[in-house]
Amino acid sequence: MAPLGCVRLRWALLGTRVAGRGLCPLGCRAKAAIPASLPADEAAEGPGAGPGDPRRLRSWEELPRIGRLRFLFQLFGQGYALRLHELQMLTKAKYGPIWTSTTGPQLLVNLASAPLLEQVMRQEDKYPTRDSMELWKAHRDHQSLPYGLFTTEGHQWYQLRQALNQRMLKPAEAVLYTDALNEVIDDFIVRLNQIRAESASGDQVPDVAHLFYHFALEAICYILFEKRIGCLEPSIPEDTVNFIRSVGHMFQNSVYVTFLPKWTRPLLPFWRRYLDGWNTIFVFGKKLIDQKFKEVEAQLQAAGPDGVQISGYLHFLLSSGLLSPREALGSLPELLLAGVDTTSNTLAWGLYHLSKNPEVQTALHKEVVGVAPPGKVPQHKDFAHMPLLRAVIKETLRLYPVVPTNSRVIMEKEIEIDGYVFPKNTQFVLCHYVVSRDPSIFHDPESFRPHRWLRENKADAAKAQHPFGSVPFGYGVRGCLGRRIAELEMKLLLARLMQHYEVVLAPETGELEAMGRIVLVPNKKVALRFLQRQY
Numbered sequence: 210m211a212p213l214g215c216v217r218l219r220w221a222l223l224g225t226r227v228a229g230r231g232l233c234p235l236g237c238r239a240k241a242a243i244p245a246s247l248p249a250d251e252a253a254e255g256p257g258a259g260p261g262d263p264r265r266l267r268s269w270e271e272l273p274r275i276g277r278l279r280f281l282f283q284l285f286g287q288g289y290a291l292r293l294h295e296l297q298m299l300t301k302a303k304y305g306p307i308w309t310s311t312t313g314p315q316l317l318v319n320l321a322s323a324p325l326l327e328q329v330m331r332q333e334d335k336y337p338t339r340d341s342m343e344l345w346k347a348h349r350d351h352q353s354l355p356y357g358l359f360t361t362e363g364h365q366w367y368q369l370r371q372a373l374n375q376r377m378l379k380p381a382e383a384v385l386y387t388d389a390l391n392e393v394i395d396d397f398i399v400r401l402n403q404i405r406a407e408s409a410s411g412d413q414v415p416d417v418a419h420l421f422y423h424f425a426l427e428a429i430c431y432i433l434f435e436k437r438i439g440c441l442e443p444s445i446p447e448d449t450v451n452f453i454r455s456v457g458h459m460f461q462n463s464v465y466v467t468f469l470p471k472w473t474r475p476l477l478p479f480w481r482r483y484l485d486g487w488n489t490i491f492v493f494g495k496k497l498i499d500q501k502f503k504e505v506e507a508q509l510q511a512a513g514p515d516g517v518q519i520s521g522y523l524h525f526l527l528s529s530g531l532l533s534p535r536e537a538l539g540s541l542p543e544l545l546l547a548g549v550d551t552t553s554n555t556l557a558w559g560l561y562h563l564s565k566n567p568e569v570q571t572a573l574h575k576e577v578v579g580v581a582p583p584g585k586v587p588q589h590k591d592f593a594h595m596p597l598l599r600a601v602i603k604e605t606l607r608l609y610p611v612v613p614t615n616s617r618v619i620m621e622k623e624i625e626i627d628g629y630v631f632p633k634n635t636q637f638v639l640c641h642y643v644v645s646r647d648p649s650i651f652h653d654p655e656s657f658r659p660h661r662w663l664r665e666n667k668a669d670a671a672k673a674q675h676p677f678g679s680v681p682f683g684y685g686v687r688g689c690l691g692r693r694i695a696e697l698e699m700k701l702l703l704a705r706l707m708q709h710y711e712v713v714l715a716p717e718t719g720e721l722e723a724m725g726r727i728v729l730v731p732n733k734k735v736a737l738r739f740l741q742r743q744y
């Protein structure tokens with residue numbers, strides 16, 4: 210690895226060069242045809258580009274590099290395995306916003322500034338690839354199950370995505386689920402009050418992330434399958450409990466099977482537990498899909514194609530022939546997983562910060578009741594008049610992008626990023642957590658300041674202009690499928706909570722830190738008090 214002084218100097222030079230040249234527009238690469246396998250200097254040399262020429266293209270081998278053993282030591286010896294986002298902050302401070310690392314055979318190119326993310330994302334393939342999801346695929350292959358959106362690639366992914374985009378992607382389509390979500394929120398409020406009543410103070414919830422998890426699972430099941438699964442009942446049905454437990458088992462054991470060599474799989478318990486976790490998830494999904502399929506068939510037989518009353522998402526996909534039951538089996542369990550931890554943790558982080566910033570909470574309460582007074586259930590159209598609510602969610606996701614690190618593998622072509630040439634199949638690690646706390650984009654980046662997202666706040670708005678500063682739902686055609694549902698769900702719930710309660714931090718919660726367990730979660734239970742508002 211190059212001595213630090215040289216690396217710093219190189220960053221200074223690159224910084225000047227990039228600033229002068231501006232961002233590489235889509236497809237602008239002049240030297241795309243240079244094979245990356247050429248020796249670095251030879252590959253870099255073009256007309257007028259000698260070794261001392263700041264415009265010459267460089268090989269990725271010139272980048273600062275964290276070797277495999279060192280990276281493993283950082284993860285497990287220094288304890289960064291669950292705090293990779295913090296390690297990325299430190300690495301950026303030391304080496305600058307681009308460095309390489311290795312975990313297995315794959316070389317990873319880490320990118321930790323908004324302009325670098327932009328360069329990769331704007332050059333992404335027609336069918337973008339995140340990473341190979343080998344572990345998830347191994348389960349599907351083991352059980353001869355079909356792949357879903359996270360596990361398919363290429364044209365097959367595109368076709369599946371085209372089908373699943375229907376009734377999901379556009380804001381106007383997500384609105385169709387408002388009544389269903391409000392019904393689940395009614396039950397959530399009942400459950401919240403039961404839990405408050407059980408506490409010593411009569412108003413405390415000891416673990417809001419857990420409660421939001423149950424809410425989010427109930428909500429996404431209702432949207433996908435039009436089926437209530439009892440997550441918000443005081444006594445949760447056994448099937449649902451097993452499902453929740455299996456999701457936990459699958460994620461916990463996947464940490465071990467990721468790093469242990471394959472030959473240990475028959476010898477140690479982790480692989481079997483990992484597969485068992487997935488199997489229970491799929492059995493749960495299959496039962497719901499089979500029920501829905503029978504319903505659609507019965508309706509078709511009774512009333513013909515024109516007589517089918519289309520209601521929920523799966524119903525629509527099956528009855529319109531967009532998805533076969535087998536394709537649904539591959540896709541729906543993955544949607545279930547994607548739709549729970551994401552919204553539930555964002556809601557928990559959001560309420561935590563509202564409780565720590567009473568002046569923001571007071572302003573939000575005022576905004577919400579000004580549009581939807583107590584007794585009026587907030588509706589989708591109300592949100593056009595609640596800019597602070599939107600800003601609170603944006604700011605929460607800036608500080609805690611649920612997916613702190615995403616990736617793209619550029620399969621189709623060599624690619625130039627920041628003057629470096631990368632061969633086909635390079636995997637880029639997109640360090641979103643680091644980027645969305647970058648002081649050069651966000652003033653006072655560690656503070657919760659939702660007002661920075663409001664138009665009236667011109668100073669902050671000007672700084673927050675970089676389109677890749679905070680992209681919590683990802684980017685482009687492979688961006689989050691559930692974004693509109695997630696936004697609607699979070700807005701409806703937060704608005705309702707603001708109508709009824711003042712949320713106060715329970716003393717035992719103290720300061721929270723973020724931990725990466727696939728998604729970014731609080732490092733301990735978030736206990737909050739929900740004080741009933743008097744009118």
Ligand code: HEM
Nearest residue numbers: 547548551552611612681682683684687688689690691695
């Ligand atoms: C706060 C809520 C959520 C956040 C922050 C979030 C974030 C993300 C991100 C960052 C990605 C990767 C996008 C990319 O690679 O460019 C993603 C993918 C995905 N999300 Fe979400 N998500 C959320 C909620 C949901 C919900 C509620 C659902 C389910 C309905 C969902 C379904 C998916 C699916 C299926 C993909 C994979 C898309 C594909 O590969 O084509 N997400 N999400």
